[in-house]
Amino acid sequence: MVPWSFLYEDPLTQNIISWFLFFYGVALPIVIIIGVIGLKGFIEITRFEKGDTFLYKLNPVTKLVFGVIVMVVASTTIWWIGAILTLAILPLYLTLNNGVKKFLYVVLLVFSTIVGTAWAAAPYTPPSVLQLVFPDTSAYQTVWVWPSYFSFMGYEPTLTLQALIYGLQISFRVTATLVSALLLILTTTTSDIFRMFTKMKIPLPLTFSIMVGVRTVPKIFEILDTSVKMQLLRGLSYNKPRVFRVGYYFYAGLMAIVPAIVYLFRGAKTLAISADTRGFRAYPSRTSLVNLGFSRLDYIMFGIVLALIILDVLANMYGFGRTIPYEGL
Amino acid sequence: MTFNGIDGAVNEPGQLPWEIVVGYFAVAVVIVFIMGRKYGGLKALTTLDLVYIGIGGAFAMVWEFYIGSFIGRFLPSTPFVSVGFWGRLVIVFIVAGLVRKAGVGMLTLLIYDILGDLFHYGFGGEPVFMIYEALTYGLFVDLMIVFTQGKIFGIGYTPKEVDSPSSISTSRVNLLAVIEGAVVGALWAFPDPLFYDGFFGPFLYAYPVNWAKILFHIEAFLPGDIIMGIVGGILAYYIARAVGQ
Numbered sequence: 001m002v003p004w005s006f007l008y009e010d011p012l013t014q015n016i017i018s019w020f021l022f023f024y025g026v027a028l029p030i031v032i033i034i035g036v037i038g039l040k041g042f043i044e045i046t047r048f049e050k051g052d053t054f055l056y057k058l059n060p061v062t063k064l065v066f067g068v069i070v071m072v073v074a075s076t077t078i079w080w081i082g083a084i085l086t087l088a089i090l091p092l093y094l095t096l097n098n099g100v101k102k103f104l105y106v107v108l109l110v111f112s113t114i115v116g117t118a119w120a121a122a123p124y125t126p127p128s129v130l131q132l133v134f135p136d137t138s139a140y141q142t143v144w145v146w147p148s149y150f151s152f153m154g155y156e157p158t159l160t161l162q163a164l165i166y167g168l169q170i171s172f173r174v175t176a177t178l179v180s181a182l183l184l185i186l187t188t189t190t191s192d193i194f195r196m197f198t199k200m201k202i203p204l205p206l207t208f209s210i211m212v213g214v215r216t217v218p219k220i221f222e223i224l225d226t227s228v229k230m231q232l233l234r235g236l237s238y239n240k241p242r243v244f245r246v247g248y249y250f251y252a253g254l255m256a257i258v259p260a261i262v263y264l265f266r267g268a269k270t271l272a273i274s275a276d277t278r279g280f281r282a283y284p285s286r287t288s289l290v291n292l293g294f295s296r297l298d299y300i301m302f303g304i305v306l307a308l309i310i311l312d313v314l315a316n317m318y319g320f321g322r323t324i325p326y327e328g329l
Numbered sequence: 330m331t332f333n334g335i336d337g338a339v340n341e342p343g344q345l346p347w348e349i350v351v352g353y354f355a356v357a358v359v360i361v362f363i364m365g366r367k368y369g370g371l372k373a374l375t376t377l378d379l380v381y382i383g384i385g386g387a388f389a390m391v392w393e394f395y396i397g398s399f400i401g402r403f404l405p406s407t408p409f410v411s412v413g414f415w416g417r418l419v420i421v422f423i424v425a426g427l428v429r430k431a432g433v434g435m436l437t438l439l440i441y442d443i444l445g446d447l448f449h450y451g452f453g454g455e456p457v458f459m460i461y462e463a464l465t466y467g468l469f470v471d472l473m474i475v476f477t478q479g480k481i482f483g484i485g486y487t488p489k490e491v492d493s494p495s496s497i498s499t500s501r502v503n504l505l506a507v508i509e510g511a512v513v514g515a516l517w518a519f520p521d522p523l524f525y526d527g528f529f530g531p532f533l534y535a536y537p538v539n540w541a542k543i544l545f546h547i548e549a550f551l552p553g554d555i556i557m558g559i560v561g562g563i564l565a566y567y568i569a570r571a572v573g574q
Contacts, residue, residue, distance in 0.1 A: 212380050212384060269377060
């Protein structure tokens, strides 16, 4: 019995608090993303900026390998290894150009991902799945009982402490991958990624399209941001109560999507012409002045990668392998 | 034998037989190969087409992982509504309308997958997902392009009667956009329930196959995907005109 059980035994407080919890899980990540990170923040954490610390000096292949191995380790070991990896990688953002800002944005993104993912899993996880993680059903602690109509949204009748822990465990798998994947994009020039893909013998047209995509992602946020601001400047939400501002912001964002697509596609022609005039695809293979080599830093990084692989094997040998079941996910 | 929790289960009760899955992808690869030979493969795509594909892949990724997942939080979790997936569908249709060459569907899905991995997922489950998505969703779009001889969604279609008023031709083109959009949209409702719930899920994670769930998901995906297919077809037509194709 939990001390606050009287709260869900009374229908009035049960309804109020249940809806509060519902909006907490749904809205908190959104408030963080819109209000604090914002489109500006997304531009900041998806765009390359010049820098000279060690991450910028690494060969892109090294960073790609690192990202892949972090993902492999996080998805094949127990959840707290993923959590430790997330915490260990996060400070690396401080070494980047404009590091403190990027670090704060990424921390917020990680936090909202944790809240979002945990709440996206916990209320929906059926007891049959939970039993695979926590076999002793008698030890389950009911934290909250939802009103019966919540089952229409797919909610389980009760929320247990175990379901919440399970939700948290899942979220750490996502965050470790997220923080390591963004590092490559943030610290590597588009042309270096191009060179990396060319070296990996990926066909030139495919590489070109990927690079256009990589370049476009931060641009999309930038264009949406401009478009939203323009609409507000032109008087949208003017003289309206402040409470509705989030709604107008959201509306302006939706209205910006089709014009943004048209704008981007129209700009495509200029990019294509400039690539063509510089002889793109004139020859089947590409030549380059810059040779991507491996330096001492790369070898140190490979050492870390190797250590991660050993950690993975050891963890699996000692029973700290994957303990989160994926049934039904 | 299991490794890392992946059971590699085949021929479980109710599971789609692996022969069918392998057979489908083998046939798909043959079709792709024939299409590549006949229509020039990657070489047929101009630099401009590649730029369109790159931008489309990026937009689909941003939509599915940032904008769509954000909007989806406001809506109840039901298989009938999938904002992220619908956005990807519309964007891929628009790119197909702009490029209108066999291969655009598969390549856009491929770029979308790679960008999704770079920015969000990490390369887990690859190359399985890349192949799976390109050869299902992407291939369906490309087959429609081949079937309509490059005039998908009525773009570039001119009615035979020369003296027909332009309003008739416009409505006819719109009708083509609606029908073709609906057909490809309906096709997009099948791969996930069939291949994912029916094969990859049990294969990777050994969860039991539930055909009631698979059939229900197909029925639940169909209406939304058809409607968004129609919207995508019409949008593709107008955006292709706005961009100046």
